[in-house]
Amino acid sequence: KAGVTQTPRYLIKTRGQQVTLSCSPISGHRSVSWYQQTPGQGLQFLFEYFSETQRNKGNFPGRFSGRQFSNSRSEMNVSTLELGDSALYLCASSRAWADNEQFFGPGTRLTVL
Amino acid sequence: TQLLEQSPQFLSIQEGENLTVYCNSSSVFSSLQWYRQEPGEGPVLLVTVVTGGEVKKLKRLTFQFGDARKDSSLHITAAQPGDTGLYLCAGAPQTGANNLFFGTGTRLTVIP
Numbered sequence: 001k002a003g004v005t006q007t008p009r010y011l012i013k014t015r016g017q018q019v020t021l022s023c024s025p026i027s028g029h030r031s032v033s034w035y036q037q038t039p040g041q042g043l044q045f046l047f048e049y050f051s052e053t054q055r056n057k058g059n060f061p062g063r064f065s066g067r068q069f070s071n072s073r074s075e076m077n078v079s080t081l082e083l084g085d086s087a088l089y090l091c092a093s094s095r096a097w098a099d100n101e102q103f104f105g106p107g108t109r110l111t112v113l
Numbered sequence: 114t115q116l117l118e119q120s121p122q123f124l125s126i127q128e129g130e131n132l133t134v135y136c137n138s139s140s141v142f143s144s145l146q147w148y149r150q151e152p153g154e155g156p157v158l159l160v161t162v163v164t165g166g167e168v169k170k171l172k173r174l175t176f177q178f179g180d181a182r183k184d185s186s187l188h189i190t191a192a193q194p195g196d197t198g199l200y201l202c203a204g205a206p207q208t209g210a211n212n213l214f215f216g217t218g219t220r221l222t223v224i225p
Binding site for chain 1: 148153154158205212214217
C-alpha cells in the first residue's frame with residue numbers, strides 16, 4: 001500500500017508570492033491534516049479536512065488555507081508569502097475524522113527568499 | 114495550547130547503552146503517539162498508547178503511558194546506530210478532534 005505522497009518536495013518562492021502544496025493520502029484514508037514544522041516552533045497543526053470539509057483549524061493567519069477533494073486528496077495554499085513561512089509542510093492522513101493515528105508524508109520544504 | 118515537554122532535548126550515547134526519553138504535560142490526552150523522524154523526511158509512527166498505565170513493547174523499544182494520561186516515556190534497550198533520529202511525542206486532545214499536539218522533540222545520536 002502506497003504511503004502519503006506530497007508534491008512538490010522542494011519549493012523556492014519570494015516574498016509576496018503565493019504557493020499551493022498537494023497531498024495524496026493513503027488509499028482508503030479520508031482525513032487529511034496539515035502541519036508546519038520549523039526549528040523554532042516544532043510541529044504545529046494547521047488544519048484538518050474530512051469529507052471535503054474543514055473540521056479543525058490551528059492558530060495560523062488567514063493567509064493559510066486548504067481544501068479537500070472528493071477523492072480525499074488535499075491542497076493547502078499560502079498567499080502573500082513571508083520569510084517566516086519558510087518551513088517543512090507536512091501532510092498526514094488517517095482513516096477517519098478524529099482517528100488519532102496519523103501517517104505522515106515526506107513533506108514539502110518551502111523556502112521563502 | 115496543550116504543551117508537551119520532552120527531555121532530554123539532545124542525547125548522544127554509545128552503541129549498546131540504554132536510554133529513556135520523557136514526555137510530560139499538564140494536560141490530559143485521549144491518546145499519545147510516538148514518532149521518529151529522520152532529516153528531510155516526515156515523522157514515522159512508532160506506537161499509539163491509549164489507556165492510562167499502558168505499556169507497549171516494540172522490539173527494543175518500550176513505551177509507557179502515565180496513569181493520569183498526562184505523560185509518557187520511551188525506553189530503548191541496547192541502542193543501535195539505526196535508532197538515531199528525532200523522537201517526537203504527540204498527544205491527541207480529549208475533544209475528539211484530530212489535531213495532534215507535538216512535543217519539543219529529543220534528538221538522539223547513537224555512536225557506533
